[in-house]
Every structure is written in C-alpha cells, then in structure tokens.
Amino acid sequence: MLKIRNLEAGYDSLKVLRHISIHVSSGEIVTIIGANGAGKTTLLKTIAGLIRSQAGEMLFEKREITRLAPEKIVFLGCSLVPEGRQVFAPMTVRENLLLGGYVQYQRNKKKEVEEDLERIFGLFPRLRERETQLAGTLSGGEQQMLAIGRALMARPKLVMMDEPSMGLAPLIVKDIFSIIRKLRDEGNTVLLVEQNAKAALGIADRGYVLETGRIILEENAEDLLSNRDVQRAYLGRDLDTETKI
Amino acid sequence: MFWEPEKECMDREELRQLQLEQLQATLSRVYMNVPFYRKKFDELNIDPDEFRSLDDLRKLPFTTKNDLRDNYPYGLFAVPLREVVRIHASSGTTGMSTVVGYTKNDIKNWSNLVARVLTAGGVTKDDVVQIAFGYSLFTGGFGLHYGAERVGASVIPISSGNTARQIKIMQDFKTTALVCTPSYALLIADTIQEMGIDINALSLKYGLFGAEPWSEKMRQEIQGKLRIIATDNYGLSEVMGPGVAGECLERNGLHINEDHFLVEIINPETLEPVAPGEIGELVITTLTKEAFPVIRFRTRDLTRLMPEPCPCGRKTVKMQRVMGRTDDMLIIRGVNVFPSQIENVLMSVEGTEPHYQIVVDRKGALDEVTVMVEVSESIFFDEMKKQHELIETIKRRLASELSISVQVKLVEKKTIERTEGKAKRVIDNRKL
Numbered sequence: 001m002l003k004i005r006n007l008e009a010g011y012d013s014l015k016v017l018r019h020i021s022i023h024v025s026s027g028e029i030v031t032i033i034g035a036n037g038a039g040k041t042t043l044l045k046t047i048a049g050l051i052r053s054q055a056g057e058m059l060f061e062k063r064e065i066t067r068l069a070p071e072k073i074v075f076l077g078c079s080l081v082p083e084g085r086q087v088f089a090p091m092t093v094r095e096n097l098l099l100g101g102y103v104q105y106q107r108n109k110k111k112e113v114e115e116d117l118e119r120i121f122g123l124f125p126r127l128r129e130r131e132t133q134l135a136g137t138l139s140g141g142e143q144q145m146l147a148i149g150r151a152l153m154a155r156p157k158l159v160m161m162d163e164p165s166m167g168l169a170p171l172i173v174k175d176i177f178s179i180i181r182k183l184r185d186e187g188n189t190v191l192l193v194e195q196n197a198k199a200a201l202g203i204a205d206r207g208y209v210l211e212t213g214r215i216i217l218e219e220n221a222e223d224l225l226s227n228r229d230v231q232r233a234y235l236g237r238d239l240d241t242e243t244k245i
Numbered sequence: 246m247f248w249e250p251e252k253e254c255m256d257r258e259e260l261r262q263l264q265l266e267q268l269q270a271t272l273s274r275v276y277m278n279v280p281f282y283r284k285k286f287d288e289l290n291i292d293p294d295e296f297r298s299l300d301d302l303r304k305l306p307f308t309t310k311n312d313l314r315d316n317y318p319y320g321l322f323a324v325p326l327r328e329v330v331r332i333h334a335s336s337g338t339t340g341m342s343t344v345v346g347y348t349k350n351d352i353k354n355w356s357n358l359v360a361r362v363l364t365a366g367g368v369t370k371d372d373v374v375q376i377a378f379g380y381s382l383f384t385g386g387f388g389l390h391y392g393a394e395r396v397g398a399s400v401i402p403i404s405s406g407n408t409a410r411q412i413k414i415m416q417d418f419k420t421t422a423l424v425c426t427p428s429y430a431l432l433i434a435d436t437i438q439e440m441g442i443d444i445n446a447l448s449l450k451y452g453l454f455g456a457e458p459w460s461e462k463m464r465q466e467i468q469g470k471l472r473i474i475a476t477d478n479y480g481l482s483e484v485m486g487p488g489v490a491g492e493c494l495e496r497n498g499l500h501i502n503e504d505h506f507l508v509e510i511i512n513p514e515t516l517e518p519v520a521p522g523e524i525g526e527l528v529i530t531t532l533t534k535e536a537f538p539v540i541r542f543r544t545r546d547l548t549r550l551m552p553e554p555c556p557c558g559r560k561t562v563k564m565q566r567v568m569g570r571t572d573d574m575l576i577i578r579g580v581n582v583f584p585s586q587i588e589n590v591l592m593s594v595e596g597t598e599p600h601y602q603i604v605v606d607r608k609g610a611l612d613e614v615t616v617m618v619e620v621s622e623s624i625f626f627d628e629m630k631k632q633h634e635l636i637e638t639i640k641r642r643l644a645s646e647l648s649i650s651v652q653v654k655l656v657e658k659k660t661i662e663r664t665e666g667k668a669k670r671v672i673d674n675r676k677l
Contacts, residue, residue, distance in 0.1 A: 006297045021266045214273045228328045
C-alpha cells in the first residue's frame with residue numbers, strides 16, 4: 001500500500017531522515033519505534049506532505065505522492081492523526097468530525113458522511129455523549145479519540161498515527177490501543193509511530209527501529225519485542241516493573 | 246507444501262523492497278557496531294547512508310574467510326556477548342575454524358528457515374526425522390534439529406557415526422526421513438545391503454542431504470538404494486548454517502531464502518558479477534542476522550542462479566546444486582579442474598561405483614592425476630580385456646571433459662576409505 005525508498009527529509013539545512021526505506025502492506029499495523037528526536041514525526045509529516053522530502057520516492061498504492069499537497073494525499077486515502085491531537089478547540093465534537101469528512105464532499109460522497117459519523121460514534125461512544133460539547137473542553141483521552149475519529153471520517157485506506165499515547169493515563173492508553181487493533185481487524189491499515197514501544201509492538205504486525213534518522217532494524221513485532229537492544233533502549237531494562245498496559 | 250507461503254511465494258517487486266530495507270538496516274547496524282566493517286568502509290570512503298539500491302551492493306568490499314579468521318573469535322560479532330545465546334564454529338574443512346554467534350532471534354529465524362527447507366523436501370509433523378549430522382560446533386546437527394522440531398516432526402538426535410546403530414534405530418524407531426551428508430547416506434545404503442536387510446521393510450520416505458557437493462547421478466543412486474526422495478540443501482556456518490537454500494520436490498535447483506539472504510554470483514578471478522545464469526562463486530550478504538551479520542561473504546562455492554520460475558509455486562530464485570569449491574579447484578598443468586567434473590564423468594560410466602579418489606602427484610615438473618574408482622565385483626573379476634576397455638572409456642571421457650589426460654585405476658569395492666562426515670575426495674601429494 002505504501003512504499004518508500006531512500007527518503008531524505010529535514011528542516012532547511014538540517015537533515016533528519018537519512019535514507020529511509022519502509023513499506024506498509026494492506027491490512028497491517030506497522031509501527032516505527034525510536035527515541036525522541038530519531039525522526040519519527042518528521043517521517044509521518046513527510047509522508048503526509050506537510051514537509052517536503054529532499055530526495056527519495058514515496059508510492060501510495062503505486063502512485064507517486066512525493067510532490068503532492070497534503071490535501072491531495074488525504075484525498076487519495078492517507079490520513080494523519082497528528083501528534084498532540086490538534087483538535088479544533090473552539091468547535092464542537094460534531095463539527096470537528098464533519099471537518100474530517102470534508103474530503104468526502106470532494107469525492108461526491110456527501111450522503112456517506114452521516115453514516116460515517118454514526119460509525120465513529122459507534123467506535124467511540126464517549127464522543128456521542130459529548131457531540132455538542134466544545135472540543136477544547138474534552139479530556140486528553142477524549143481529544144485523542146476525536147483526533148482519530150476525525151481522521152477516520154475521511155475514510156482513509158491508511159491511517160498514520162503520531163504518538164497517540166502521548167500524555168495519556170495508562171488506562172486510556174489501553175483503550176486507544178484496543179481501538180487501533182479493532183481498526184485493523186475491520187480491515188484498516190495503520191502506520192503507528194510510538195515512543196511507548198511495548199504497547200505499540202504489542203498490537204503491531206511488524207516494526208521498524210528508527211535511530212538518528214536511519215532504520216536499523218526491520219522485523220516482526222514479536223521478534224523486536226524479544227530483541228535485547230530494543231528492550232534496553234526502548235522498553236526499559238526492568239520489564240517486570242514497567243507499568244502494565 | 247510451504248512453511249511460510251507468504252514469504253516463499255512473495256511477489257518479486259515486494260521482495261526487492263524488503264531486501265533494500267533490510268540491507269540498509271544491516272549496513273547501518275554493522276557500521277555502528279562492528280569496528281571491522283566501519284574501518285573497512287571508512288578506508289574505502291563508503292558511506293552506508295549512500296545506499297540507494299540493491300545494485301549499490303557492488304561498491305562494498307568482500308568479506309572472506311580470512312577476515313573471519315583475523316577476527317577470531319568474536320571480532321565480527323555485532324552484539325555484545327551477553328546477547329549471544331549460541332556459539333558455533335565452522336567445520337574447518339579447509340584450515341582453521343571460524344566462530345559464529347546467534348541471538349535468541351537468530352536462533353528463531355534459523356529454525357524457521359530450516360523448517361522451510363525441510364517442508365520443501367517433503368517433511369511434515371508426521372515424520373520421524375533421524376539426524377545423522379554431528380551435534381557439535383558444526384552447524385549441521387543443531388541447525389536441522391531445531392528446524393525439524395519447529396516443523397513438529399519427531400526428531401531423533403542420533404548424531405553421526407556408528408552406522409550399524411543408525412540402521413538399527415532406523416528400523417526400530419520407524420524413521421521416515423534421513424538427514425545427513427550424501428556420502429554418509431550412501432554408506433548407510435550400502436551397509437543396509439550388506440547386512441541383508443530388506444529395504445522395503447524400512448519406513449524411509451525422504452532424505453535431506455547437504456554439507457558437501459554431490460551429483461545428480463549420486464542422487465539417483467541414493468534414491469534407488471534407499472527408495473526415498475532425496476533433496477539437496479545448502480548452508481554454511483559463516484552465513485548461518487543449513488537453511489540458506491533447499492530443493493523442493495521438483496529436485497531441480499535449491500530455492501534460496503532471499504528474504505534473509507542476498508546473493509550474488511561473481512567470477513572468482515575478476516571478482517566481477519557474471520552474466521545472469523552463468524557459473525561463478527556464490528557471495529552472500531545476510532539481511533536479518535543480528536549477532537553475526539556478514540556483508541558480501543565469499544562462500545567459495547561454485548554455482549549458478551536459475552531465474553526461471555519453478556513449478557512448485559515458490560517465487561524465490563533457485564541456485565544450481567553446488568558444483569565444487571573454488572578452493573577445491575585443482576590446477577593441473579595450468580588447467581582448472583573441479584573434482585565434481587570428474588565425479589560426473591565417473592557416474593555416467595556403467596560399472597563404476599560412486600566411490601572415488603583423486604590423487605595428484607608431481608612427476609618431475611609435470612602434474613599427474615590418478616583417478617581411483619571402485620568398480621562392481623563382476624567387473625573386477627572379469628577378464629582383463631573388459632577392465633581395459635572400461636579404463637579406456639573413463640580416460641577418454643575424462644580427457645574430453647577436462648581437456649587434460651589423467652590416469653585411471655580400477656580398485657575393488659570397499660578399497661577407498663569411507664567417512665561418516667564429509668568425504669575426502671582429493672589427495673594432493675604435490676609439494677608446492
């Protein structure tokens with residue numbers, strides 16, 4: 001579904017991504033783990049078109065997306081749930097979701113928007129309860145649900161999520177991750193960037209380890225979990241005392 | 246039957262993407278973790294970040310057995326020893342042994358790849374697998390053992406040697422699959438015959454043989470004598486051990502596990518890639534190894550790639566059975582001669598047994614090759630004229646195959662020493 005070869009990107013003269021080659025196949029949850037500053041967010045932003053790549057190629061369903069504007073990439077079916085939620089605080093939950101469905105109007109699928117709204121409310125009953133509440137007044141976990149819901153409103157083929165667990169209580173993180181798994185079970189494809197490596201590898205099929213802008217490992221999620229380098233660097237030495245998620 | 250159909254039948258384009266991803270990750274890792282590679286890359290001004298396609302592999306230096314020896318024992322490990330759960334050493338067929346290590350994940354991958362090879366060769370969880378490879382530093386025994394367990398077969402870890410006991414166990418435990426070197430399989434077959442055991446009373450169905458080169462004729466011989474389907478498999482400890490490649494039941498070339506190993510064929514003299522399909526030296530880069538990754542390892546094994554699709558449905562490229570080793574290559578009066586060429590000729594001549602030895606001497610300034618070959622008793626006790634005819638036939642065929650003349654000596658059955666491991670085919674008496 002997504003195929004990236006030798007991607008280089010960064011900010012002005014600062015090169016953050018060296019030569020990234022990754023792929024995501026249909027129906028997979030693929031996770032990219034790595035320390036702070038490894039380039040995880042840059043990678044997702046570059047795929048989403050928010051940052052221009054400096055070299056390399058990106059194919060989404062065999063179509064070159066390297067030079068496309070972000071809205072075109074969303075239109076093609078690749079949506080981003082940004083880091084730190086970034087919901088529209090002064091708007092209601094419903095309005096936020098409808099904005100996410102904007103691309104459906106462009107696709108002349110206006111009728112489906114209502115259906116999709118129902119689907120999102122089915123997935124996140126909490127959002128239905130708060131339908132008319134302003135997004136800015138939601139809790140962190142609810143805002144994350146809203147951000148995911150907003151991305152799903154565009155009926156993406158690939159959902160990219162940037163640190164969905166960030167700043168959330170462990171119990172809420174558990175909810176969010178079970179929803180991600182559910183999305184996959186319903187046939188969605190997910191590219192998940194996480195600092196919470198244990199939780200991410202727990203639901204992913206495959207994973208990449210990103211270190212200072214380079215991919216240093218590609219393996220089954222299960223194998224990465226048992227990789228001692230990964231354990232030490234990203235899971236904390238003492239696995240047993242880590243908060244169960 | 247496939248063990249991992251999604252990998253073994255992977256679309257070529259997807260495979261290339263995966264290989265590129267893994268190659269880039271491997272290069273980043275060896276550059277970070279192995280001083281030997283970092284130094285070598287720096288010397289040659291190679292920036293692992295400049296790797297954009299699989300073809301860029303050609304810019305990298307080769308790794309040789311000598312590099313491994315120079316870094317004996319742990320110098321090329323890419324992880325600290327505390328992460329290594331297993332250590333093996335090469336069988337030392339030629340010279341000093343080399344040491345390799347495996348992480349927990351390496352062992353898991355290894356078992357899985359051997360399981361693929363066993364499955365391709367017909368083994369299922371219903372089989373009783375007798376592993377007559379040595380269980381030691383040599384990777385053969387443990388490699389096949391873990392793979393067979395992974396498949397779910399019942400594994401008999403008998404190890405090599407004690408042929409009479411091998412046969413007794415084979416009878417009593419109702420072994421259905423035999424795993425060993427082809428020359429040992431033949432020794433077992435002959436011993437069974439000698440002991441007067443009815444081969445049909447055995448339960449053997451499959452034989453998976455490797456660790457030394459053998460010929461098609463030898464396969465026919467083993468299949469006929471043991472009434473089994475015999476497949477070839479390939480591996481070497483420096484790269485992982487068994488599980489690098491293995492034949493499917495088509496028995497026409499060994500499928501390479503390309504999602505773990507990137508292969509090239511080079512001309513051993515010019516070190517340039519050969520034309521597609523041509524014979525040359527196999528060079529392997531590991532794509533998933535954690536403890537002991539190797540970059541462009543020169544295997545010294547001679548083979549060619551067979552890109553044509555295989556009827557079995559696997560999409561991985563096949564390599565022809567190994568035809569010999571570049572260091573087995575004998576230079577006789579300036580001509581390159583491979584023992585496998587001689588074997589092929591011998592096997593094609595009626596009346597010879599698949600046991601032979603090549604003796605090289607230097608008489609004055611001239612190299613002289615004598616091929617000693619066992620012949621069936623009937624011929625040996627036959628009239629001189631027939632023996633003479635046989636010698637002449639072999640000589641003529643060898644001369645046309647090798648472009649040099651060799652001496653041929655017929656010997657009685659059982660004259661040539663039998664081995665339980667790798668057969669010793671060449672005795673080079675030249676003092677060079």
